[in-house]
Amino acid sequence: MIPYQSLHDAEISLGRNLTFAETLWFNYSATKSDYFLFCHNILFLFLIFSLVPLPLVFLEIKRLYPFDEYKIQPKVRLSLHEMLNCYKDVLKMFFLVVGPLQLISYPSIKMIGIRTGLPLPSGFEILSQLLVYFLVEDYTNYWIHRFLHNKWGYEKIHRVHHEYQAPIGFAAPYAHWAEILILGIPSFLGPAMVPGHMITFWLWIALRQVEAIDTHSGYDFPWNPTKYIPFYGGAEHHDYHHYVGGQSQSNFASVFTYCDYIYGTDKGFRYQKKILQKLKEDSTNGAAQNGRSYSEQENYKSE
Ligand SMILES: [Zn+2]
Ligand SMILES: [Zn+2]
Numbered sequence: 001m002i003p004y005q006s007l008h009d010a011e012i013s014l015g016r017n018l019t020f021a022e023t024l025w026f027n028y029s030a031t032k033s034d035y036f037l038f039c040h041n042i043l044f045l046f047l048i049f050s051l052v053p054l055p056l057v058f059l060e061i062k063r064l065y066p067f068d069e070y071k072i073q074p075k076v077r078l079s080l081h082e083m084l085n086c087y088k089d090v091l092k093m094f095f096l097v098v099g100p101l102q103l104i105s106y107p108s109i110k111m112i113g114i115r116t117g118l119p120l121p122s123g124f125e126i127l128s129q130l131l132v133y134f135l136v137e138d139y140t141n142y143w144i145h146r147f148l149h150n151k152w153g154y155e156k157i158h159r160v161h162h163e164y165q166a167p168i169g170f171a172a173p174y175a176h177w178a179e180i181l182i183l184g185i186p187s188f189l190g191p192a193m194v195p196g197h198m199i200t201f202w203l204w205i206a207l208r209q210v211e212a213i214d215t216h217s218g219y220d221f222p223w224n225p226t227k228y229i230p231f232y233g234g235a236e237h238h239d240y241h242h243y244v245g246g247q248s249q250s251n252f253a254s255v256f257t258y259c260d261y262i263y264g265t266d267k268g269f270r271y272q273k274k275i276l277q278k279l280k281e282d283s284t285n286g287a288a289q290n291g292r293s294y295s296e297q298e299n300y301k302s303e
Pocket of ligand 2: 161167172216238242
């Protein structure tokens with residue numbers, strides 16, 4: 001809630017005219033409680049879970065050219081029924097775990113100092129905070145995810161997320177309830193270290209979900225704008241992690257590639273890429289018809 005009675009009061013307090021965005025924010029948020037503003041995240045998450053994967057579902061069913069060329073595991077196809085079942089399972093978890101977790105975590109947001117008032121943060125402030133949040137999330141998630149691949153963690157918790165050996169957009173948040181709770185920590189740590197405005201927090205929660213859907217899309221499109229983000233892992237990087245499955249000691253990071261590089265957990269992935277690249281070159285040259293001696297390559301594409 002903004003502590004000014006009117007736009008005029010706000011301008012006097014700030015000592016300047018409000019920007020267009022600040023006027024919009026004032027008009028929208030002035031009479032709403034901070035708790036209600038925070039709870040907008042539940043609606044945003046629901047909309048993103050439900051809408052962002054839809055084009056991918058369409059592609060999976062229709063197999064449209066040229067998009068279908070970029071399916072990473074082309075031999076694994078899910079029916080509409082199977083994808084909707086995944087959506088229903090995720091939705092169940094959303095209403096039983098994600099929603100209630102959001103509702104009760106408000107005191108922690110208040111404690112770390114997420115603000116809702118004026119002035120609004122600058123574009124630079126928002127972008128730099130989002131960058132910190134992604135870096136903190138990536139690093140923390142890397143180690144938690146790696147821990148979940150020990151025998152106990154995998155069998156008791158993480159196995160559920162790996163039910164999809166070839167991930168789809170709807171399977172991004174598909175996980176055991178305990179994993180959903182545990183992985184709330186990396187998402188919360190960044191804002192706790194560098195608290196910002198509620199709008200930045202909304203953006204963070206929304207972008208993190210979009211990023212998770214992108215990395216679980218099952219398609220590696222060369223025109224994906226994320227290709228311009230340095231060290232961004234994307235679908236190809238995380239798809240390999242699902243492809244290898246429970247024994248996977250590769251590609252634990254959720255966003256970027258550098259943790260796996262630094263800690264040496266991308267060796268299998270890099271080897272696979274090298275082999276596939278060689279096979280591609282050989283088949284282009286028409287020189288190696290018998291090059292596919294690695295049976296596991298049959299179901300996997302390099303690009
Ligand atoms: Zn895993
Ligand atoms: Zn995954």
